[in-house]
Amino acid sequence: MVAPYRPLPVSFYARDTVTVARELLGKYLVLDAPEPRIGRISETEAYPGITDRASHSSRGRTERTQPLFGPPGIIYVYMIYGMYYCCNVVTDTPESGGAVLIRAVEPLTGLTGKTSGPGLVCKAYGIDKSFNGQSIVTSRLTVCQLPDESLPLVVALPRVGIDYAGPDKELLYRFRIADPGRLV
């Protein structure tokens, strides 16, 4: 573990997916390594599960979506467009199939290149499919908070790149830390 960062407990993830997505903002994504990589989570998306057509788990249980139907606090990594990985954390109950996508972090320590966008977050942390199915609480990759944490101001927006999801694409399930220098 990287002092003074403390991993959030499994109970944090064992709650409603939208709540977890909101509360992940301002927390820290920490890769424990000889040279730790640390960033502050600034954008997430909630994929509540089988009742949401944008969630991978709504298409049913397959080999790829298996982790989504496991216990909360599991890392779900998949490849998209043949070139990028996306990093999710499984939430709620195993039956829900819910998860939260980590879309962007603000780099703090040991991160090179841009980190705004799910593909870039994975690239900057070196996250690949070997992280799939691991624990976000006990593996090298954790989400942490500091002892003196304060809650950031949050903006809700529609999710990105899910035109196929029908009415569910309108849901305000994307969350971002409010940036005083930007309107949206």
Added chain:
DNA sequence: TCATTGATGGTCT
């Protein structure tokens, strides 16, 4: 500044 497009491969039908 904004819209368009090419790169690229796993997953599902």
Added chain:
DNA sequence: GACCATCAATGAG
């Protein structure tokens, strides 16, 4: 064979 929870480079305005 179609579809993708994306990004960077390009070119027009």
